[in-house]
Amino acid sequence: MSLRIQDLTLANFRSYPSFTVGDLGELTIFHGPNAAGKTNVVEAIQLLTALTSFRKASAAELVMRGATQARAAATITDGNRLLDLALTFDDGKRAYRLNGKPRSVKSLKGLVPSIIFSPEDLSLIKGSDSFRRQELDQLGTQVNANYYQITRDFEKVLRQRNRLLKDEAAPTLVDSLTEVFAKVGAQLTAYRKAMLTRITPHIMAAYADISGGERLTVEYHASWDESQDLAEALQGNREQERARRTTLLGPHRDHIVFQVNGMNAGSFASQGQQRSIVLAVKMAEVQLIEEMLDQKPILLLDDVMSELDAARRAAMVEKLLPETQTFITTANLDYFNEEIIEKARIIRIERSDPHSHPYQNQ
Numbered sequence: 251m252s253l254r255i256q257d258l259t260l261a262n263f264r265s266y267p268s269f270t271v272g273d274l275g276e277l278t279i280f281h282g283p284n285a286a287g288k289t290n291v292v293e294a295i296q297l298l299t300a301l302t303s304f305r306k307a308s309a310a311e312l313v314m315r316g317a318t319q320a321r322a323a324a325t326i327t328d329g330n331r332l333l334d335l336a337l338t339f340d341d342g343k344r345a346y347r348l349n350g351k352p353r354s355v356k357s358l359k360g361l362v363p364s365i366i367f368s369p370e371d372l373s374l375i376k377g378s379d380s381f382r383r384q385e386l387d388q389l390g391t392q393v394n395a396n397y398y399q400i401t402r403d404f405e406k407v408l409r410q411r412n413r414l415l416k417d418e419a420a421p422t423l424v425d426s427l428t429e430v431f432a433k434v435g436a437q438l439t440a441y442r443k444a445m446l447t448r449i450t451p452h453i454m455a456a457y458a459d460i461s462g463g464e465r466l467t468v469e470y471h472a473s474w475d476e477s478q479d480l481a482e483a484l485q486g487n488r489e490q491e492r493a494r495r496t497t498l499l500g501p502h503r504d505h506i507v508f509q510v511n512g513m514n515a516g517s518f519a520s521q522g523q524q525r526s527i528v529l530a531v532k533m534a535e536v537q538l539i540e541e542m543l544d545q546k547p548i549l550l551l552d553d554v555m556s557e558l559d560a561a562r563r564a565a566m567v568e569k570l571l572p573e574t575q576t577f578i579t580t581a582n583l584d585y586f587n588e589e590i591i592e593k594a595r596i597i598r599i600e601r602s603d604p605h606s607h608p609y610q611n612q
């Protein structure tokens with residue numbers, strides 16, 4: 251079974267007073283000049299599928315300037331049934347509805363999975379561990395509801411614990427949270443390791459394929475000495491923690507390391523190798539979702555064609571696009587060969603003045 255977005259409607263979302271597009275097929279290219287609103291559309295689709303925004307946008311940013319309410323909605327089909335999925339923002343509160351009924355994010359995770367690939371993903375290699383952890387969590391939370399719950403529980407207890415440390419609260423108060431922090435923290439690290447173990451062979455195979463046989467390895471390193479459990483490690487680290495007034499050990503400090511031919515990719519990989527690694531990771535994510543959820547994720551390719559050379563573009567088109575509903579944004583159609591252009595529905599996105607009349611783009 252594969253779910254597809256059939257149509258999409260935006261109201262007061264980002265730069266769009268209103269925007270509707272229907273009869274969406276396998277491949278859609280949003281084409282238009284810079285700042286026209288192409289990424290805004292992709293972000294709306296991501297919010298309706300992965301249920302997060304890669305730009306980590308707040309409600310205030312997602313609602314059109316000057317408005318207090320916004321809506322992004324999609325009709326989703328499995329070939330027979332139609333599902334109505336809507337995200338509304340009302341005075342800063344975001345809420346999802348499925349067929350008119352309020353639904354939690356947790357209950358919707360994995361319903362319509364999606365993978366996004368944007369130029370910002372190059373931070374996966376050069377950026378800090380937080381980018382890599384976030385990428386892994388973004389995948390894990392879509393394929394496993396427990397994983398999602400654990401990330402939520404962990405974020406909550408981390409916030410509480412850090413607030414106490416920041417306020418220099420009594421050590422007994424901090425200690426009272428340490429047990430639950432360590433329990434949830436160790437769980438999250440375990441979920442991450444399991445997910446990484448599962449996806450690594452796919453990443454390695456994809457990378458070997460793209461690079462013509464180079465060896466890529468991916469490793470997860472917990473931030474604490476794992477001969478101890480996390481609670482013990484925190485106990486031994488109390489002085490430093492109190493001095494720095496923040497929680498220094500736990501999954502929020504764990505490391506994910508890519509190595510190419512035995513060398514750390516963050517320090518040594520060339521521009522081209524970095525792009526190949528990111529492409530391999532995305533290909534592997536698509537495979538993993540298919541394997542675990544028995545359906546292909548929707549693919550969101552935001553402006554990546556300009557980042558890839560012709561060979562990598564061809565690899566992406568050949569490996570990623572078939573049978574996957576794909577949305578691509580670009581300012582330049584020259585990156586696409588005739589075959590793609592013929593297959594695609596090209597939707598022109600023009601810059602709009604949000605204060606002019608609402609317009610429809612078909």
Ligand SMILES: Nc1ncnc2c1ncn2[C@@H]1O[C@H](COP(=O)(O)OP(=O)(O)OP(=O)(O)O)[C@@H](O)[C@H]1O
Pocket residue numbers: 263264265266282283284285286287288289290291310311312313314315553579580581604
């Ligand atoms: N909440 C908002 N209210 C009004 N306008 C917004 C809001 N959020 C973003 N915008 C506008 O949307 C525009 C950016 O849209 P977007 O990022 O989708 O452009 P793009 O077409 O992807 O451009 P590029 O090709 O440069 O990536 C900006 O001009 C920005 O001012």
Ligand SMILES: [Mg+2]
Pocket residue numbers: 288289290552553579
């Ligand atoms: Mg953009």
